[in-house]
Amino acid sequence: MSHTLPRKVIFDTDPGVDDAMALYYALAHPGVDVVGITTTFGNVTVQQAATNALYLTAIAGFEVPVTQGVAKPWVKASEAPPDFIHGDDGLGNLLTRQDHSHTLDPRASAQFIVDMARAHPGEITLVAVGPLGNLAMALMLAPELPTLVREVILMGGTVLEPGNVSPVAEANTWNDPHAADRVFSAGWKLTMVGLDVTHQVILPVSLFARIAKHHQHVATDTLLHAVKFYADFYSDLYPHVAEIHGCFGHDVLAFIYLTNPELFTLESGRMRVAVDGLAQGQTILRRRHINYPQAGWDAHVPLTHACMEVDAKSARQVLEDMLMGDWLKPV
Numbered sequence: 304m305s306h307t308l309p310r311k312v313i314f315d316t317d318p319g320v321d322d323a324m325a326l327y328y329a330l331a332h333p334g335v336d337v338v339g340i341t342t343t344f345g346n347v348t349v350q351q352a353a354t355n356a357l358y359l360t361a362i363a364g365f366e367v368p369v370t371q372g373v374a375k376p377w378v379k380a381s382e383a384p385p386d387f388i389h390g391d392d393g394l395g396n397l398l399t400r401q402d403h404s405h406t407l408d409p410r411a412s413a414q415f416i417v418d419m420a421r422a423h424p425g426e427i428t429l430v431a432v433g434p435l436g437n438l439a440m441a442l443m444l445a446p447e448l449p450t451l452v453r454e455v456i457l458m459g460g461t462v463l464e465p466g467n468v469s470p471v472a473e474a475n476t477w478n479d480p481h482a483a484d485r486v487f488s489a490g491w492k493l494t495m496v497g498l499d500v501t502h503q504v505i506l507p508v509s510l511f512a513r514i515a516k517h518h519q520h521v522a523t524d525t526l527l528h529a530v531k532f533y534a535d536f537y538s539d540l541y542p543h544v545a546e547i548h549g550c551f552g553h554d555v556l557a558f559i560y561l562t563n564p565e566l567f568t569l570e571s572g573r574m575r576v577a578v579d580g581l582a583q584g585q586t587i588l589r590r591r592h593i594n595y596p597q598a599g600w601d602a603h604v605p606l607t608h609a610c611m612e613v614d615a616k617s618a619r620q621v622l623e624d625m626l627m628g629d630w631l632k633p634v
């Protein structure tokens with residue numbers, strides 16, 4: 304990726320441990336310019352998500368606009384946040400937090416996305432790693448949004464890999480399937496970084512311990528604390544992850560796709576999201592090019608590019624190299 308023209312990114316997120324990894328990777332990468340962070344419910348309440356986004360940027364020494372967005376799914380009933388995965392506070396139950404003076408941008412996340420896309424037509428990339436309500440709402444506020452945004456990269460969904468909240472559904476699409484279907488059908492350049500690739504990349508706690516030891520900084524100590532909690536959850540669930548006391552880095556893979564697309568193999572097709580019933584939240588990719596007689600698959604459904612394979616070893620290395628760099632600012 305060119306380092307001379309950093310990509311303007313709005314990061315739509317529900318931090319969240321892997322969201323925190325993704326944020327720090329993006330802030331550390333010279334090819335990425337995080338011009339705003341829009342928050343949503345998901346791993347935590349939206350209020351906690353916004354609190355965490357402000358906190359993570361403040362302790363790393365970055366001043367980035369942070370907005371608060373949707374608090375619940377578009378149509379379905381809300382569910383309790385998964386405190387057993389990310390902790391009550393979303394960051395593995397931090398023992399203390401440093402004081403800081405960063406405050407929220409007063410705009411709703413959807414309005415912020417629309418304002419930025421109109422101010423920088425053709426330049427903004429949306430990297431979305433939570434339930435997709437903010438993007439769906441932005442599309443309602445500005446139906447022309449797909450013509451203003453450069454591209455959308457999202458962590459969510461799965462094509463062939465089993466789901467992580469039901470046999471077929473990934474958490475982000477499960478949490479707001481109506482919003483997800485709207486986003487997949489909007490007609491923008493859209494790449495899905497789903498469980499097919501995120502389950503191929505196991506990140507050991509030892510990687511984050513090396514980074515924390517190298518920097519001796521509150522931001523990387525915070526990340527290490529959060530990752531330990533998160534890795535305990537994944538290690539209890541999957542024996543092959545427990546072998547290295549690791550976790551999946553889901554959300555950071557969306558940014559690694561942005562900066563290093565050569566590490567991924569993609570497949571393109573029309574994608575829809577099941578909004579109810581047993582398959583709720585399932586991302587369904589039409590992989591055969593025959594004329595199915597059922598409604599919903601006709602030519603107006605735009606193409607989605609789905610990541611199917613990743614070079615896991617190189618992805619881990621890119622992450623470590625970037626977080627080991629000289630990116631933290633004095634606070």
Ligand code: BDR
Nearest residue numbers: 319321322432474475553
């Ligand atoms: C996704 O769900 C959330 O728990 C993670 O932050 C990630 O965005 C993985 O299914």
Ligand code: CA
Nearest residue numbers: 319322432433
């Ligand atoms: Ca997330």
